[in-house]
Amino acid sequence: DTGVSQDPRHKITKRGQNVTFRCDPISEHNRLYWYRQTLGQGPEFLTYFQNEAQLEKSRLLSDRFSAERPKGSFSTLEIQRTEQGDSAMYLCASSLEGGNFYEQYFGPGTRLTVT
C-alpha cells in the first residue's frame, strides 16, 4: 500500500500526558499537512510542511503542539500536557507541489481520546 499511513490509529491518554503521532506521506510528495477533526466537523488545518520547512501554522496550534519533518519524509505531531479538548481525530495529508491546485491525499487518521 503506497498511501499515507499514520501511527497509531488510536491513542487513549490521561490528561497532562504527552503524546506523539507519526505520519508517513506518499513517498514522492513534498508537501505534508496536519489537520484536526472533531465529531460532526470538517477537518481544520493545523500546519503544513514543504520538504523540511514548516511554512504555515494555524492559530489552533497552541504552544503545546509541535510538529516536525526532520528529513522531509515522515512527520511527527507532539501534544504536550494534553487536555480533554484535544480529543479529536488528527489527520495527515500529503501532496505534490505544483500549480495552484494539488490533490491532498489523506491518511486514516489517529483518534486521540484524553481522559
Place this chain on the structure above:
Amino acid sequence: QKEVEQDPGPLSVPEGAIVSLNCTYSNSAFQYFMWYRQYSRKGPELLMYTYSSGNKEDGRFTAQVDKSSKYISLFIRDSQPSDSATYLCAMKSSASKIIFGSGTRLSIRP
C-alpha cells in the same frame, strides 16, 4: 459566521434516488471548489474539484459552482448504498489553505 456553511444532515434517501448536497460560502476569493467523501473511521478522499464557476460531471457525480450566489452543489444520480458516507465540501483561493465545511451525513436505504 463560518466561511463555509454546510447542512449536517443526516440525509436519508432510497436507493436509486438523486441526491443533492449543498454548501454556501462567504469568501469571494475562493476559486477552487472540492467535494470529499469520508467513510466512517477513514480519512477524506477527493471526489471532484472545480475551478471557478460551472459544472463538472464524472460518472454519477455532478459538481456545480455558482460564484455569483456563493453556492456549490454536488448531485449524485442513481444513488447506491455504497454512497453512504459523509460528504465534505471544501474550497480555497490560490494562496490559501483548504477550508472544509462541516460535512453532510448521507445514508442510502436499500
